[in-house]
Amino acid sequence: MKRLALIALAAIAAWLLPYGLGGYSMHVVDVAIIFAILAVGLGLTMGVAGQINLAQVAFFGVGAYTVAILTTEAGFGFWTAALLAVLVAVVFGVLVGIPALRMQSHYLGIVTLGLALAFTNWVTNAHLAGRAEGISDIPVPPMFGIDLSSGYLFYYVELIVFAIALAFALLVTRSPLGRRLRAMRDDDLAAGALGAEIPLLRMTAFVLSGLYGGLAGVLYAGLIRFVAPETFNIANMFLLLAMVIIGGRSSILGCVVGAVALSLVREALLDASGYAQLGYGLVVVLVVVFAPKGLAGLPGQLRSLLRGRGSGARAQLGPFRPYDSAPPAAEQDALEVREVTKRFKGLVALDGVSLTVPSGQIRGIVGPNGSGKTTLFNVISGFYTATQGSVVLRGREVSGLAPYRLSLLGVARTFQNLRLFEDLSVRENLLLGLDRTRTSWIWRYPSLPWKVLGYERALAGRAEELIERFGLTEVAGGEPRSLPYGIQRRIELARAMAMSPTLLLLDEPAAGLNGEEVRQLAEIVRSIRDSGVTVVVIEHNMGLVMSLCDQVTVLSSGKVIADGPPAEVAVHPDVVAAYLGDSMAAPTQEAAVEEATR
Numbered sequence: 001m002k003r004l005a006l007i008a009l010a011a012i013a014a015w016l017l018p019y020g021l022g023g024y025s026m027h028v029v030d031v032a033i034i035f036a037i038l039a040v041g042l043g044l045t046m047g048v049a050g051q052i053n054l055a056q057v058a059f060f061g062v063g064a065y066t067v068a069i070l071t072t073e074a075g076f077g078f079w080t081a082a083l084l085a086v087l088v089a090v091v092f093g094v095l096v097g098i099p100a101l102r103m104q105s106h107y108l109g110i111v112t113l114g115l116a117l118a119f120t121n122w123v124t125n126a127h128l129a130g131r132a133e134g135i136s137d138i139p140v141p142p143m144f145g146i147d148l149s150s151g152y153l154f155y156y157v158e159l160i161v162f163a164i165a166l167a168f169a170l171l172v173t174r175s176p177l178g179r180r181l182r183a184m185r186d187d188d189l190a191a192g193a194l195g196a197e198i199p200l201l202r203m204t205a206f207v208l209s210g211l212y213g214g215l216a217g218v219l220y221a222g223l224i225r226f227v228a229p230e231t232f233n234i235a236n237m238f239l240l241l242a243m244v245i246i247g248g249r250s251s252i253l254g255c256v257v258g259a260v261a262l263s264l265v266r267e268a269l270l271d272a273s274g275y276a277q278l279g280y281g282l283v284v285v286l287v288v289v290f291a292p293k294g295l296a297g298l299p300g301q302l303r304s305l306l307r308g309r310g311s312g313a314r315a316q317l318g319p320f321r322p323y324d325s326a327p328p329a330a331e332q333d334a335l336e337v338r339e340v341t342k343r344f345k346g347l348v349a350l351d352g353v354s355l356t357v358p359s360g361q362i363r364g365i366v367g368p369n370g371s372g373k374t375t376l377f378n379v380i381s382g383f384y385t386a387t388q389g390s391v392v393l394r395g396r397e398v399s400g401l402a403p404y405r406l407s408l409l410g411v412a413r414t415f416q417n418l419r420l421f422e423d424l425s426v427r428e429n430l431l432l433g434l435d436r437t438r439t440s441w442i443w444r445y446p447s448l449p450w451k452v453l454g455y456e457r458a459l460a461g462r463a464e465e466l467i468e469r470f471g472l473t474e475v476a477g478g479e480p481r482s483l484p485y486g487i488q489r490r491i492e493l494a495r496a497m498a499m500s501p502t503l504l505l506l507d508e509p510a511a512g513l514n515g516e517e518v519r520q521l522a523e524i525v526r527s528i529r530d531s532g533v534t535v536v537v538i539e540h541n542m543g544l545v546m547s548l549c550d551q552v553t554v555l556s557s558g559k560v561i562a563d564g565p566p567a568e569v570a571v572h573p574d575v576v577a578a579y580l581g582d583s584m585a586a587p588t589q590e591a592a593v594e595e596a597t598r
């Protein structure tokens with residue numbers, strides 16, 4: 001209700017704004033709105049999706065120049081040209097995004113910067129684009145007899161386009177797509193394991209960038225009715241970057257605030273533009289150092305300062321509520337690894353490994369450091385492709401499938417060195433696991449946005465249930481980084497279970513846990529098995545392995561050297577010789593439990 005009132009108030013203020021402004025001030029506001037749309041596009045690609053994009057100003061130029069060329073050279077009407085211009089900018093976005101499929105970070109920055117420079121170079125030299133003089137005489141956009149050559153009236157067109165663009169960006173960021181984009185930004189491998197199609201997501205980020213750049217370009221062409229290369233140069237790209245960084249790159253509203261604020265500052269410093277660039281640079285450096293989340297992040301920063309550091313360290317886990325017992329989903333074996341070999345150049349990490357895990361079993365994988373256990377998990381979960389051999393999941397050959405496909409087929413995993421998304425809340429980490437849609441689902445964003453909101457609400461309800469089951473109520477709203485290790489391990493397990501897997505791979509789940517936490521872990525894993533999920537667990541804590549696992553496979557130097565019930569494997573001479581020695585020899589079940597809970 002409060003939010004609706006605020007939106008209504010902002011809308012009324014925006015509608016009344018022209019009544020209080022002179023002609024020139026109105027022009028400044030018109031330009032500021034165009035920069036705000038550009039900044040939102042850049043915020044989506046760079047801030048939310050983490051794709052370094054220095055070509056946003058070129059998307060802007062593509063939109064503006066396409067309108068200019070189509071209306072003045074090809075005789076198109078303004079709005080037809082505008083529609084085509086947005087499409088061309090989106091296609092340009094796809095082309096610029098192609099390198100992002102292969103490279104990231106500063107390499108991507110250099111490539112996108114190169115493409116932006118190539119664009120400015122082309123418009124400066126091409127006859128079609130009017131060379132350095134640019135293109136003038138773009139027609140006034142017709143609008144039911146309303147004279148849009150007036151900055152006052154054009155403002156209302158801009159306002160409506162801006163409101164729709166802003167609402168769409170907010171819908172994207174506050175729903176499954178935005179969460180996946182942010183997860184990809186933080187850790188693309190972990191995001192892939194949770195079902196995110198990384199190449200498609202990267203492309204989506206650049207498509208959005210092209211869309212917002214194109215829209216801003218069309219509005220610019222309609223407002224100024226003249227385009228020239230200097231509007232789309234690197235200095236303006238830098239200004240745009242400064243807007244997004246100062247405002248707060250991952251906050252869409254922050255990007256808008258940054259764009260409006262810097263547009264006004266730029267206007268005020270018009271007589272000292274040489275020094276202005278220096279000033280922007282200085283402010284950007286200060287913001288990056290002291291307020292990395294920009295103006296939008298300041299309230300949060302202040303709140304955590306007031307709350308005091310380390311409050312998360314005192315957080316408590318609640319009790320785990322066991323799952324209902326159910327038979328395994330299928331009669332077939334849950335997993336079959338057939339003669340898998342994995343070579344890294346000269347090194348043979350896995351050497352003809354075969355194992356079969358029946359449905360509903362807890363299988364332990366043990367072995368000395370470097371024996372290939374994690375590599376085996378990486379092959380099963382699609383992170384690595386086996387050099388030879390195959391992986392079969394419930395009778396279906398899945399060798400070589402990408403992690404997101406395997407995740408949708410029911411494989412969930414945790415990581416040896418926890419891979420929680422640190423900038424997302426605990427709840428959002430779980431929501432990522434719960435979201436089982438394909439990226440192609442995003443066509444619903446423009447066509448059926450209410451379905452997106454409905455789906456998000458359904459996910460939120462299921463997240464609460466999961467939070468309660470895993471005893472995470474107290475920590476659900478916080479970021480994982482502030483929490484003790486034991487709680488982070490519990491969150492990672494809950495996130496894996498959010499995916500409703502049939503096969504759960506746990507990579508050293510007890511590492512770093514104290515005795516009580518190991519006991520609770522054993523209880524949770526048993527309950528997961530009893531609910532019908534097959535569990536494969538890599539573990540160095542022998543007490544836990546002996547008490548928890550139905551069967552144990554021992555790896556040494558990439559080969560299976562023993563496979564069988566824990567008590568038998570423990571006394572197998574090859575195993576004893578390989579690494580376990582007396583510490584594992586002939587442990588009684590009781591002794592093992594004792595060790596596990598120590």
Ligand SMILES: Nc1ncnc2c1ncn2[C@@H]1O[C@H](COP(=O)(O)OP(=O)(O)OP(=O)(O)O)[C@@H](O)[C@H]1O
Pocket residue numbers: 344347348349367368369370371372373374375376416
């Ligand atoms: N991406 C990679 N590139 C090159 N070598 C690798 C790669 N991943 C693993 N290895 C090598 O493969 C071997 C097996 O490593 P792996 O991590 O699977 O062992 P592990 O049994 O899980 O060890 P630990 O118990 O220490 O986690 C090691 O020699 C490791 O250095």
